[in-house]
Amino acid sequence: MNREFDYSVVDGIIDGNGRKISSVISILQDIQEHYRYLPREIFPYLADAVAVSEARIYSVATFYENFSLEPKGLYVVKVCDGTACHVRRSIPILNRLRSDLGLSERKVTTDDLLFTLETVSCLGACGLAPVLTVNDKVYPAVTPDKASQLVKSLREEATHAAA
């Protein structure tokens, strides 16, 4: 077991959800909420706690889209590409953000860990299409310019907070 990793947070989460296999998904969700991704160290630890193999935990974590094994950015931007948003041109928004942030389909998080850019299949806010979300806050009727501006202001907000 990795000795440097502080397991007290994970212990709290595991105890809060119950040490049983059926809690695995909610435990992973809580861990991801805390760390913004699933640190590798938690896998053998969680496997022990709920008495399944580490490969089984890995198998569950990789099945669901929302889990990330890589650290995610402070701002997780999700561009909706559901039907309604798609027909109202969500792809140009995605392309613009990718070029602004230097990201691609494969590289989804900026090196400074500020932004993660993903697509999501329908947020159910079709009336406001096209939409994107930043950490679950929905932004309606987005255009490539608006999205670009939003990212810029988020960056400023983050630098401001850091200073």
Add this chain to the structure above:
Amino acid sequence: MLLRNREELRKARSVYAESLEKQRLKILVCAGTGCMAGGSPAIRDRLLALLRERNIACAVTLEKEPHGADVGIKQSGCHGFCEMGPLLRFEPQGWLYIRVTPDDCEEIVEKTVVNGEHIPRLAYRADAGVFERQDDIPFYRKQTRLVLEHCGQIDATSIEEYLAVGGYSAFEKALFEMSGDAIIDEVSRAALRGRGGGGFPTGRKWMQVKRQKATPKYLVCNGDEGDPGAFMDRSIMEGDPHRMLEGMMIAGFAAGASEGYIYVRAEYPTAVQRLRVAIRQACDFGLLGDNILGSGFDFGIRINRGAGAFVCGEGSALTASIEGKRGMPRVKPPRTVEQGLFAKPTVLNNVETFANVPQIILRGSDWYTGIGTKNSPGTKAFALTGNIVNTGLIEVPMGTTLGEVIFDIGGGIRGDAGFKAVQIGGPSGGCLTGEHLTLPLDFDSLKKVGAMVGSGGLVVMDDRTCMVEVARFFMNFTQNESCGKCVPCREGTKRMLAVLEGIVSGNGREGDIELLLELADTVSATALCGLGKAAASPVVSTVKYFREEYEEHIRNKRCPAGTCQKLKRLRIDPALCKGCSLCVKTCPAGAVTGEKKQPHTLNTDLCLRCGACIPVCRFHAVVEE
């Protein structure tokens, strides 16, 4: 406030009703996901601040003791008219203000709250003029809102308001006046069919679970509404969570279940939060827990958040996910009613189905079967999206025709385009065309034409939509969301997608349509679960109705709708080109050549069809064809 018996529940209901009655003016700020994103929380804050400034007593929660406050501000559920949000509704007048901004609040308080005046500039306008009252707007007039009756009408975060409008009366009646069999009988006579897509008779499902000997029995509410373009269930969970809980409690009592699970999509954080609040309130009031209202019935409800997998909308995948496993459907038998969640007998219904139950119990099956059609009684909520004027959430009696929904309620096609098709039932459904505008929307009629109600997403497409691209879009979705377990779905959809991608990018080959249909046949006949079996439906139905579009792509490398980027051909109109050579500098492929001040030419063999030259030409000489 713990209610210990039936009397206390009734008393609470009348107290809160009285309290609500006392409010001279009720302002319902839409707090559906759509309007919240449009800024409705800021509007609510602004209104509250302004009222406070003017010392107007206002209540944000319903108190037990009727109080002096004569204005109530409420966070209501989704009104459905998302296109026009953020929305504000005023009771008792029934006025609806649309596209409200915080800047409008000053005027709203001054005129509407203080003086009781209507502000015409904030009202909905159409050809016929200004519509003061929400109910008069054509979008609403043709609807029958039963399941959604409270959405936009009461505070979605308040059990007190739900009680004030008669909430939990059906549960009370079921608990104290009916046996499990009697409840199931009523639901069966109402012929309530599952609103999640399959249309399975709900009463029969409950009876099958009730008959099982194994214990405990579970109740699961499927709120994993994953179809792109569908948000009916979200609106119910957000807008009237108690109605759904009440339906679940009745079902739990009838089928003999002691524990209920609600599985909600991860993409619906507001729904999760509202449901959490609602469950906590119901527990505090003693409507959930042990020995509910002294009846001896124990029932609890928990929430499981999804983690991003469309396939979890399939029953056995959903229960696997609740059990903490990969959401992979399993083979049946055994069926969910025999061995569902934790291998115990399980009632699994979707959100809208449960939300139908309280009214059936309260008003009876005779009343219910008077709505809708004979074999599909009741109403159905649909989400209208796509190239339609009124995007939003609607509820109509089963059997309403497609044309009424699209033109009378939806306001027809956006812009000056014409109607082409509508995709119904999401990626598992099929498309309907102009010839189906008179088709009644109900389970059986849709099944007859190879479509399905599905969860109720209606994506409207205008005549500038390429149907091959639509099929590709849905296949891409299904392929991404395939769990990967069975070979036909995992490999078949992958290959179908590759063929479709070939067609839309100009690499279609003779025989592709036949290969698609052969794959579709294998996938639909042999896939393990319902989602897999339906995965090929968009392809089959678009080929059925728009085969010539496929052929045009394949044979002539042409997209009749003109949307497939890779099939666009660009040409420079020599009559318009002034030879400024801006396009030459822009073209990444060096496809444009020509002497300065002479009309240029575009070499289509080199052209990447990126279209970069189009906006740079000031003379509109680059034309697509």
Add this chain to the structure above:
Amino acid sequence: MNREFMLIDGLPAPLQGEKNLLELIRKAGISLPTFCYYSELSVYGACRMCMVENEWGDLEAACSTPPKAGMKVRTNTARLRAYRRMILELLLADHCRDCTTCPKNDSCRLQELAVRFGIERVRFPNTAEAPDIDDSSPCIRRDKNKCILCGDCVRMCSEIQNVGAVDFAYRGSKMTISTAFDVPLAESGCVGCGQCAAVCPTGALGVKDDTRRLWEAVSDPQVKVVVQIAPAVRVAVGRELGLAEPENCMGRIVAALRRMGIDEIFDTSVGADLTVLEEAGELLSTLKKGSDLPLFTSCCPAWVAYCEKSHPELMRAVSTCRSPMQMFASLIKEHGKRSGRKVFHAAIMPCTAKKFEAARPEFRHGGAPAVDCVITTQELIRMIRESGLVFAELEPEAVDMPFGTVTGAGLIFGVTGGVTEAVIRCVSADKTPGALRAAAYTGIRGMSGSKEALVRVGDRDVKIAVVSGLAHAEELIGRIGAGEKYDFVEVMACPGGCVNGGGQPLASAFDREERGDLLYNADRMSSIKRSEENPLMMTLYNGLLKGKVHDLLHVHYRTENTGVSHA
């Protein structure tokens, strides 16, 4: 008599409690194709090859549909043929089709069914990436690109073995079978039992091939090649090598090996006799001392690895006896010191985990391993074929001296319960033939994965548990943890014991039983039934082993040598 029946392709088939249509249809003599069905694993129902058509034209997967009286199904309609062909075409599309260079050539189910259904073309482009081979494990070789995601290995590893080294990862067309974080198999929780490779229908999982190393040694004139052959090997080669009836092929194997140029050939059962004597001694002293834990056997290296990884706290109760292979290897190497030539020792084993055991640092002496190379039964079969020997025509020959005397006790080590029975024979004071019979009928024979017996030793009852399949071991450990008392526990990782080892040709439940019976027959035919009655033992203890018993026959495992990645 049960008169219920259903119609399969128009012919009546009586229902006899079959779990599903597939079993009934196979009983009716129809080889319904499947990739993902094994009767001992849970029903997965993913390959969709076994679908049948009912009287209404609906398709049902035979593996997951219970038979009902009056049911009518067809197994071979035009639609079904078309769908099966399409499924095969889809599976083949991204699959490596270089069959001739695949280790599973000729034993691959995908290949077999492609031939059977006449797949002559694949209309889809092959989009698979370059081969992705994991040969980190000394036992098992993985080639991910040959995986058809039937999940047999996953269910075997978790349901039967409770190891869970591999599982599904990701989903849809990105789905793979993977260890946690895709670490090499050697760094995973894998215990090397090889059961995954046994059930894998394609070349995705196979036994690591060490035949080249043995061939090299054989062709080196400076090297004396000595082999030992484990009991379970001799009862599993016949069918593969063209014998019509199942038989104990020890004599033919010896003959074949001599023709191949092996210098000395011995029978591992001699090692087993040593194990019996040592383990019996250990049991008696444990009984005398008294212990909170039972004495666990140590013959099975996959079990030892499992115990080290999952229950290190139990290692103190695992017998310090080396496995028969390692005991015998020590002897051979000790004996070889007397010969002038360098000795290369190969062990022919039913087991993949033996490859890992042989490589453990605990079994190195002066840098060299006692067993230089482990060859599984499957590899032996390939070597015999490669030599061009017509196995059926070989005259049986005897093993070499000086280790030529074997006992029935040593032979039955190859089947679950065998070790225990041999030890009971040894510790029991009653040495009559009747006592032998009594030992056989205590409940320790048979293919059940979890057996118990109560045996009188001296003035007390000894409570014994015999488990095979690590999930059964885990369940037993749970009961012991909960306070249940046992004195002696035999664990074999592979269900049914070594006869069903991961290195053997794939065995159905019927095959396992048959192989076990052949070993019990060999025991019945042997003139010496008890290990302690083997005259060779006396010679060894007074000779080669004198003063070296502990050094040569016992071991203290060091957990750091199990290669546990996450510990």
